[in-house]
Amino acid sequence: MSFDVLAIRDQFPILKRQVNGKPLVYLDNAATTQKPQCVIDEMVDYYSTCNSNVHRGAHFLADQATRRFENARDIVQQFINAPQREEVIWTTGTTESINIVANGLRTLLSPGDEVIATEMDHHANLVTWQHACKEAGATFRTVPVTDAGELDQAAYESLLNDNTKFVAFPHVSNVLGTINPVKSMTAKAKKVNALVLVDGAQGAAHGWADVQDIGCDFYAFSAHKIYGPMGIGALWGKTSVLENWPVWRTGGEMIATVTLQDATWNVLPYRFEAGTPNVGGAIAMAEAIRWFSELDQEAVLAHENALLAYATEKANAFDGLTIIGNAKNKVGVLSFTLDQGHPADIGFLLDQQGIAIRTGDHCAQPLMSRFDVPGTARASFSIYNTFDDIDALFAALKKAKTMLS
Incomplete structure (x- = not known):
């Protein structure tokens, strides 16, 4: 070493x-990590040499920006070991990523369904599920924390049942530093066929975001926790889940066809990426991941x-x-x-x-x-x-x- x-x-x-x-x-x-010079330089270089909107431009700058933007998606895919690049969705960060999932979930829940989060969750991974359950008439439950600051695994297992539709927990506690056994917790949730989201805001910063190994359905994290810029992050989801997940934001890019009466949504990942993306942020995020991964x-x-x-x-x-x-x-x-x-x-x-x-x-x-x-x-x-x-x-x-x- x-x-x-x-x-x-x-x-x-x-x-x-x-x-x-x-x-x-x-x-x-x-709260946030500082940024190495190479990340700062990458952001400056984008805005200095190829600033342009992506995907639809018919000129050199647009093509160059699109290539760098989509290459950044490939780098995130590799970093979290996602099976497909189309499963990586750009967001403003962990909070928006969780909200994308929660806003879809509230339309899928029914009275009698149950959602489980934890007592150690950041508000962004707690209030979102509370709100979704209230709107759907579902039941919200939480896993207690032990005196040592660990999730009570026996209590967690007792909460899981056939009514459990969704489980969310942090990879790492932002307050206590506790590393949760996300792989085993996911496996237990899968025994009752529940979907699982891992709040990876603190976990990805240590290079532990192997989504295939964890076995979860969603993983969310932010660039600024891993030496990248603020205002950019990613939501990963399984293709089989994302293809049928209700969209939250509508606008440009996420549209396939539009008439005055109706619209259809684009393919993954674009169906969840409404509006002009943070192109420079995504490129700088990828540079931060590259820098960190080479250590x-x-x-x-x-x-x-x-x-x-x-x-x-x-x-x-x-x-x-x-x-x-x-x-x-x-x-x-x-x-x-x-x-x-x-x-x-x-x-x-x-x-x-x-x-x-x-x-x-x-x-x-x-x-x-x-x-x-x-x-x-x-x-x-x-x-x-x-x-x-x-x-x-x-x-x-x-x-x-x-x-x-």
């Missing part, structure tokens, strides 16, 4: 800046695991600090509370020292209620973080604790 973190950091221009006169220590990667993945994982282990050791030794979420299998996320202060105050004091973390409920209010906390302070690590970053975090926390006492 070979992993040179300093060489990695050198590719991220934002990591060279200062905040409040201090070197930036960026530990908010679960030594075993070395990346080892580095991130070492960061988490080091941070956990320091957290356990820090008086008054309580880690929220101690799953056996987790990624580099450290959510915590501090006896001396509200998470918002902690975040403010750390920011004054150049440390960027996230505070609040992290769009997971039911999970905050489960652990009986108003919110947490969350430090989340990525491949460009170092042990020095973690030392800086805990030095800043020590100073903050003194100021809050």
Whole structure:
């Protein structure tokens, strides 16, 4: 294994800046990752050399933009191991991807049908299913979370029955860092013939989005969690499901034929891609995936695991600090509370020292209620973080604790 973190950091221009006169220590990667120069360059190059609308233009720029745009779809297909490129649908990100599925689902559900999500879900993977069930008169159920921050698998199995039509769960918890057993959970859902969606916003960032191995029907993720730009993401779905799934948005591109009285929808993937797409975003997303995929993945994982282990050791030794979420299998996320202060105050004091973390409920209010906390302070690590970053975090926390006492 070979992993040179300093060489990695050198590719991220934002990591060279200062905040409040201090070197930036960026530990908010679960919210969004920073972008390497090659991704920034790819976006600039698109708008500088071939900006054009795609697919229907009869000129050189349109043809070049279309080729790059569709090549980006091929790269996403390979990254998630999708059987067919037509199964990759461009969206604005994970939230829109889930909404596309949810808006179709609400028209397919009937009273007596059941949908299962989890207590650890991000609001985007919770409220959507609540809403769909309310509109359809279906029953909404959730899998509880254990004290360790893991999904209760026995409870999950007890919820599954012949009325279960749809199951959704996160690949990785954005709050706790818990890696869920998505493959086995999918297999259990399939025993009752339920459709399965995996919220991959946090999972794809670690290269784990092998949709064929997982066996799910839908997988959703965003570019900005994996070193790409904001405002672009992808929804993957099985061809057999997508071909019959109700469309949500209508407009240009997704139309096959139109009369003044009726319309028919285009073939996959275009039937779900209404309007002018984010062409530059898709191209830059593909560049981010290419860049990430060329790294030594075993070395990346080892580095991130070492960061988490080091941070956990320091957290356990820090008086008054309580880690929220101690799953056996987790990624580099450290959510915590501090006896001396509200998470918002902690975040403010750390920011004054150049440390960027996230505070609040992290769009997971039911999970905050489960652990009986108003919110947490969350430090989340990525491949460009170092042990020095973690030392800086805990030095800043020590100073903050003194100021809050």
